[in-house]
Amino acid sequence: MTSKPFEAHLTRKRSITMxxxxxxxxxxxxxIVLGVLITxxxxxxxxxxxxxxxxxxxxxxxxxxxxxxxxTADVTELRDKIKQYEDTIGESGAAVKILKDELEKAxxxxxxxxVKGPGVEVRMDDSPRKPSPDEDPYYYLIHDxxxxxxxxxxxxxxxxxxxxxxxxxxxxxxxxxxGPTVLVNSVRLTPPYxxxxxxxxxxxxxxxxxxGGVLASLEGSIQKGVRIEIEKKNDMVxxxxxxxAVFRYASAVSAK
Numbered sequence: 374m375t376s377k378p379f380e381a382h383l384t385r386k387r388s389i390t391m392x393x394x395x396x397x398x399x400x401x402x403x404x405i406v407l408g409v410l411i412t413x414x415x416x417x418x419x420x421x422x423x424x425x426x427x428x429x430x431x432x433x434x435x436x437x438x439x440x441x442x443x444x445t446a447d448v449t450e451l452r453d454k455i456k457q458y459e460d461t462i463g464e465s466g467a468a469v470k471i472l473k474d475e476l477e478k479a480x481x482x483x484x485x486x487x488v489k490g491p492g493v494e495v496r497m498d499d500s501p502r503k504p505s506p507d508e509d510p511y512y513y514l515i516h517d518x519x520x521x522x523x524x525x526x527x528x529x530x531x532x533x534x535x536x537x538x539x540x541x542x543x544x545x546x547x548x549x550x551x552g553p554t555v556l557v558n559s560v561r562l563t564p565p566y567x568x569x570x571x572x573x574x575x576x577x578x579x580x581x582x583x584x585g586g587v588l589a590s591l592e593g594s595i596q597k598g599v600r601i602e603i604e605k606k607n608d609m610v611x612x613x614x615x616x617x618a619v620f621r622y623a624s625a626v627s628a629k
Contacts, residue, residue: 519591543618
């Protein structure tokens, strides 16, 4: 027969055990929740690193600085023009020369004459590998959107003239896929696609290679074998735009 002291000892031990569980269980639950939250936070930081935000801000600052430099140059140029016009009042020969220079510059800005200068050359080519039956062939090819992304990035980085496979890119230019080929200025192009841009070579190269930029967006295709090579050039010649530049519906609005 069990003695009463022993029974009291067992009862007291059970009471202590129950009390311990009462405070241990909440701590265990809180620890599990904390572990899950830490894991989710770690995964979120890996997927959305803070440095990407900093890189985007740096890129924005770079573009703003480029725009500021352009505006400063434009203001200086306009001031010089005003001075030239003032100095040549009454001198018809000099005035005609200035007008010819202005016309030539306008033709150059419109892409209607060849230009030369330093810049970068981007060579893009389809992957030499063939996708397996369970893979998407999209990532093995260069598409019109890829070319357009490169061209847009070059313009944003301060390029002064751009061409794709010797097709000058101007305000009339369209880049679009038609079957296995890409149309630029309504001309069928096949890979490799060679994009040339006249501008400051280091700036253009940095814009294309910056983290989170256009090359990063093509990383999936690059891993499949798509080739994208960027080379700085000291001197290049870009041809003039050879398409139609006739306005049939638009007309200038007279200044009042």
